[in-house]
Amino acid sequence: MAYGTEAAKTKRAKMTDEEVGAIAVEALRTSLGGPGTEVSQARLRNLEFYNAEATGELAPPEIEDRSDFVATDVADTIEGMCPQLMRMFVSGDAVEFEAKFPQAEPVARLATAYVNHLFFTRNDGVGIVYDWFKDALLQKVGFVKVWAEEESDDSRQTFEGQTEEQLLLLLREGWTLDGEPEVDEETGGLTFTVTKEDRRTCIKCEVCPPDAVRVDANARWGGEPALIGHVFRKRKFELEQDGYDLSDMPSGGGVAADSEETLEMLGQSMDDVYAAPHESHSLYNCAEVYMQLDRDGDGVAEWVKICLIEDTLATYVGGEAAIEQVDGHPFVWICPIPRPHAFFGDCPADFAIGPQKLRTNVVRAIQDNLY
DSSP: OOSSSOOOOOOOOOOOHHHHHHHHHHHHHTSBTSTTSHHHHHHHHHHHHHHTOSSGGGOOOSSTTOOOOOOOHHHHHHHHHHHHHHHHHHSSOSOOOOOSSGGGHHHHHHHHHHHHHIIIIISOHHHHHHHHHHHHHHHSOEEEEEEEEEEEEEEEEEEEEEOHHHHHHHHHTTOEEEEEEEEOTTTOOEEEEEEEEEEEEEEEEEEEOGGGEEEOTTOOTTSOOSEEEEEEEEEHHHHHHTTBOOTTSOOOOOSOOOOHHHHHHHTOOTTOOOOOSSGGGOEEEEEEEEEEEOOSSSSOOEEEEEEEETTEEOBBTTSOBSEEEOSSOOEEEEOSBOOTTOSSOBOHHHHHHHHHHHHHHHHHHHHHHHO
16 A cells, blocks of 8 residues: 555546436436425425315315314424524524634624625525425425525616716726717717626525425435435526527426425415416426536546436537536535434424324314214
8 A cells, every 4th residue: 555645546438418417317316305205205294284184194084064174283383483493593693703813803793794694685584594494394304505696787877968077987987888979069068878787796595495406315414415406497588598508408398397295385286287478488397416426537526517407408508518517516404303324304293293183083073973
C-alpha cells in the first residue's frame, strides 16, 4: 500500500447525454415516495383519515339508514400541534448567527438580520414553516427546496422637455436609449424613451408536496441520499420562457396527471380534468433530478442536475442538454418521529388513526341503536 499518495481511482468512459438521461429516468422509477409505493400508500391513508369523509376505509355498511359519522382524531391532533410549533419557531428569529470572537458580534448580528429578512420578507417565511411542519406531521417527512434564482426587472420610461445633460445622466446610471431623441423646435427640450434591465440574484424557498419528491431507495435518516428528485407539472409557455426546446417533445396531455395523494389533499376527484384555455397552457410532466454520478469518468461522482420533460431528457434551444454539474441538491427535510436506519419515519397522524377508527365505530353503534 502506498502512503502519502492519492488512492488509485477506477477510470470509466465518459457518459453520453442519452445515458445520463436514461439513468435519471430509471432512478426516478425505482426511488422511494412515488405513487403506489408503501410510503405513498401510508401517506394517502393519513390524508383520508385527516379529511374524515365516510368513504373508503371509513365508509359505513351499505345498509339504509346506517350512521355515516366519522371522528376527526387525526385532524384534531395535527391542528392542535401546529399552533404550538408555529409559536416556537416563528415568534423570534428563524436563524441566529453566533460570533466566535467579541469583535465579530456586529457581523453576526448583521448576518442574522439579513438571513431573516430573506426568509420572512423576501419569502413567505411564516407560510413556509406552517406548510413544512404540517406536511411532516401528516405525511411523515416535509420537504423544502431552497435555491438562488436570477430575476430581471425591465423598466421603460419616456421623458419630455429634458436637456442633454439629463439624458447623459440617465445613460451613466445604466439606462439605454430606445430610438433617437426628438427635439422640440420651440423650447429645445428633448423627448426620448429609455429602458433599463435590472438583474439580481434572489434566494427562493418553496415547500414541495411530499408526493412530488423522490428519494434514493438506499437513503437512510441522518445521511445524505445519493439521489433526490422533484416532479412537477409546468405550462408550455413557462418552459419556453425558461429556454427549453419543446419541438421534439411529446405534446402536453392537458389532463392533470395528479396522484391520489394530491387529489386527496386538494379534495378533488379523479373526474376533475384540466382543460387548457390555450395551446400554450398545455401541461407537461417535468422532473428535476439531483444525483451523484461519475459522468466524466474520472473516478469521482459529482452532483449533477438533470431535467426531464415527459420522461425524456430536456434540451435547450440550440441543442444543449439540460444537464448541469452542481455543488449539491437544494432540499432540506424534517421528520417528527425518525426511525433509525430508514429515511421515512413516523408522524403523529400514524398513531391517531387507531383511536379515530375506534371512536367512529363506537359513535356509529350508538347512533344506529338510538334511531
